Amino acid sequence: MPTEPHQHRRMAESFGTDAERYDRVRPRYPAELIERIVATAPGPDVLDVGCGTGIAARQLQAAGAAVLGVEPDARMAGLARRLGVDADVATFEDWDPAGREFDAVVAGQAWHWIDPDAGAAKAARVLRPGGLLAAFWNAQQLPSEVAEALAEVCRRVIPDSPIDFGAFTKSAVDLYSAGLDKAADGMRRTGAFGEPERWRFGWEQPCTRDEWLDQLPTFGAFTRLPPDGLAEVRDGVAPAIDRLGGGFTLAYTTLAITAARREPTSRPDR
Secondary structure: OOOOHHHHHHHHOOHHHHHHHHHHHOOOOOHHHHHHHHHHOOOOEEEEEOOOOOHHHHHHHHOOOEEEEEEOOHHHHHHHHHOOOEEEEOOOOOOOOOOOOEEEEEEEOOHHHOOHHHHHHHHHHHEEEEEEEEEEEEEEEOOHHHHHHHHHHHHHHOOOOOOOHHHHHOOHHHHHHHHHHHHHHHHHHHOOEOOOEEEEEEEEEEEEHHHHHHHHHHOOOOOOOOHHHHHHHHHHHHHHHHHOOOEEEEEEEEEEEEEEEOOOOOOOOO
């Protein structure tokens, strides 16, 4: 769902408006992903880029990693700290590593806010040889009845939005494909990584109407919507969920693009 650069930036900066809700309702990441990151990295030190409230960081900590977060929104970073994650406030591009190095650089639901070339180059700078760069996303697939109702009400309530609401009705995995390709190309262009690999994990989560409607304001399309507009969107989609019995099973596919930091090439003595 492409947006103009300035709109993209404003949306990226809007998630901290209700950081507590974001942390409470956003889905976690599958244990298989977390375990594979920890097992693949050559050591325990992890940098979590765009760490938000520390959702992925806390999962990684529980699996034995030592995690530092980098987060541009001070409200999100503040909550991450209160929940036990050390976090610097900065965009990844402007962040000063101050000589620190890591065994993995990860980004959950965040790498699309970062320039893929600058991000991959910065990751290469702070990764130890053999270190892992892993960007990953939870692709949420709504039942068709809910997706169609959501798209219809959004077109009515937010007619001037740059977002293509028809995307709600399409394959979530397909929608993320171009972003994964972009991230992989950025990794390749640095010349510092091995060939990128894709990881994929499918899982499901049952969801009541109220649980999903509570999650709705944390989606990028709605973080800047005024309360009356948000209420109208919720009221427009709720009947579709009621017709499914008051809840549904959310199908998720967690998609990751990963690459290993190459050993630096040694120069012959002259």
